Amino acid sequence: MKESVRFFETHKARERAAIVTLIRSNDEETRARALEHLSELALLADTAGADVLYRLTQERPTPDVALYLGKGKVEELKKHIEMLEIQLVLFDDDLSPVQIRNLEKELGVKILDRSGLILDIFASRARTREAKTQIELAQLEYLLPRLTRAWTHLSKQMGGIGTKGPGETQIETDRRLVKTRISILKEKLAEIERQHRTRREGRSDELTRIALVGYTNVGKSSLLNTIASGVSEVFVENRLFATLDATTRAMALSHGRQALVTDTVGFIRKLPSRLIASFRTTLREVEEADILLHVVDIASPSFEEQIEVVYETLRELDAHLKPTIMVFNKIDALSDDRQQITHELRVQYPHAVFVSAERGIGIEQLKNEIEKVITEASFELTVEIPLAHYEIASRLHDLGEVTERVFTETHVRLRLRVHARNKERVERLLATAA
Numbered sequence: 001m002k003e004s005v006r007f008f009e010t011h012k013a014r015e016r017a018a019i020v021t022l023i024r025s026n027d028e029e030t031r032a033r034a035l036e037h038l039s040e041l042a043l044l045a046d047t048a049g050a051d052v053l054y055r056l057t058q059e060r061p062t063p064d065v066a067l068y069l070g071k072g073k074v075e076e077l078k079k080h081i082e083m084l085e086i087q088l089v090l091f092d093d094d095l096s097p098v099q100i101r102n103l104e105k106e107l108g109v110k111i112l113d114r115s116g117l118i119l120d121i122f123a124s125r126a127r128t129r130e131a132k133t134q135i136e137l138a139q140l141e142y143l144l145p146r147l148t149r150a151w152t153h154l155s156k157q158m159g160g161i162g163t164k165g166p167g168e169t170q171i172e173t174d175r176r177l178v179k180t181r182i183s184i185l186k187e188k189l190a191e192i193e194r195q196h197r198t199r200r201e202g203r204s205d206e207l208t209r210i211a212l213v214g215y216t217n218v219g220k221s222s223l224l225n226t227i228a229s230g231v232s233e234v235f236v237e238n239r240l241f242a243t244l245d246a247t248t249r250a251m252a253l254s255h256g257r258q259a260l261v262t263d264t265v266g267f268i269r270k271l272p273s274r275l276i277a278s279f280r281t282t283l284r285e286v287e288e289a290d291i292l293l294h295v296v297d298i299a300s301p302s303f304e305e306q307i308e309v310v311y312e313t314l315r316e317l318d319a320h321l322k323p324t325i326m327v328f329n330k331i332d333a334l335s336d337d338r339q340q341i342t343h344e345l346r347v348q349y350p351h352a353v354f355v356s357a358e359r360g361i362g363i364e365q366l367k368n369e370i371e372k373v374i375t376e377a378s379f380e381l382t383v384e385i386p387l388a389h390y391e392i393a394s395r396l397h398d399l400g401e402v403t404e405r406v407f408t409e410t411h412v413r414l415r416l417r418v419h420a421r422n423k424e425r426v427e428r429l430l431a432t433a434a
């Protein structure tokens with residue numbers, strides 16, 4: 001079974017890649033956003049060990065069912081593949097198994113979508129038994145629907161999975177093997193989870209537990225190194241997903257008190273759900289934290305979208321109602337013409353702190369804010385209420401201080417500062433709208 005896993009692992013020599021995306025409508029904003037996402041994909045490609053030699057975009061409201069791109073664009077891509085000796089084409093969207101198969105047949109090179117690429121990176125960066133087990137599970141679940149004749153045949157040509165002969169019987173056998181392996185991995189993870197629980201139960205409950213959350217590469221590990229004492233530094237790198245495991249350090253507070261701070265895996269746009277599911281053991285630290293520090297890279301032009309992605313991922317983890325401190329990092333890297341943004345953000349997030357983990361700026365304020373949340377026992381959270389239940393929003397005003405109110409077509413989103421004694425009432429109230 002190990003064979004099928006190796007297919008996704010990072011290849012030693014750098015590969016030559018093209019990247020592709022659709023621009024769904026012809027307005028400027030859609031175009032700019034699609035190009036930003038494409039740049040992020042290039043960064044992901046670099047992390048995975050590929051050099052991007054060609055970028056292709058097509059303006060098209062929806063993907064072609066069979067080939068994702070239009071026929072003409074596929075031809076254009078093919079020409080460039082030959083000219084530039086490209087070995088790998090990466091798509092920013094998730095492709096269906098059929099699209100992958102057709103594209104491989106048409107172009108004769110490896111095709112990977114965003115999820116496949118993210119899985120590849122996780123696979124090559126996993127170090128601990130836990131991370132390795134989690135990623136193998138996610139990969140096999142990704143692989144299962146793609147285990148078809150064309151896939152096995154092509155992979156045979158390109159090395160990697162299914163080097164045994166193709167043919168229906170073989171595929172059926174492979175499928176069964178994959179399924180068996182999946183259940184073994186799930187059992188293994190359950191066992192790891194049990195060991196974790198025992199360890200967690202053994203630790204003191206008096207210490208406040210804080211988890212760092214945020215988009216990948218925003219500086220969570222750097223911040224942990226700056227705020228927490230520890231002999232060994234946590235690995236920091238200007239690549240995506242430098243951290244895959246949870247690390248916990250003690251942090252000194254005033255009056256000799258301490259808190260425990262955990263750094264963990266970063267989030268990204270379109271993080272495959274199955275990856276989140278299989279990383280639940282690692283992310284348990286987030287689920288069980290008393291306070292979240294939501295770290296944001298203020299110097300990134302897309303930090304607002306990144307905040308949304310993190311918020312959505314926390315929702316998936318059921319951790320979005322936790323007391324959260326917004327931490328805007330990398331203020332040292334903010335260009336002069338964007339300085340005014342901090343003023344706007346101070347209005348939008350009155351309890352946020354602005355820091356530079358690398359230069360040690362704002363760390364005292366951050367510690368003060370953490371102390372405040374612990375001692376005053378009041379905290380901020382973001383809630384989303386369907387407009388149909390708008391009366392809940394008005395009742396929340398009586399339970400806490402509303403610091404922000406944003407309307408979408410279906411929901412109103414509130415940022416609230418609530419006293420701990422009202423926490424349960426807020427939760428009960430929200431449950432009535434769920």
Ligand SMILES: Nc1nc2c(ncn2[C@@H]2O[C@H](COP(=O)(O)OP(=O)(O)OP(=O)(O)O)[C@@H](O)[C@H]2O)c(=O)[nH]1
Nearest residue numbers: 217218219220221222237238241242243266357358
């Ligand atoms: N200019 C500047 N760069 C920073 C700061 N904090 C971190 N960085 C840089 O940002 C990059 C990512 O830092 P990490 O601490 O690895 O980020 P992370 O959020 O842990 O990233 P992942 O583990 O990959 O999700 C590194 O190149 C850091 O040197 C800061 O305050 N200012």
Ligand SMILES: [Mg+2]
Nearest residue numbers: 220221242243
């Ligand atoms: Mg990190």
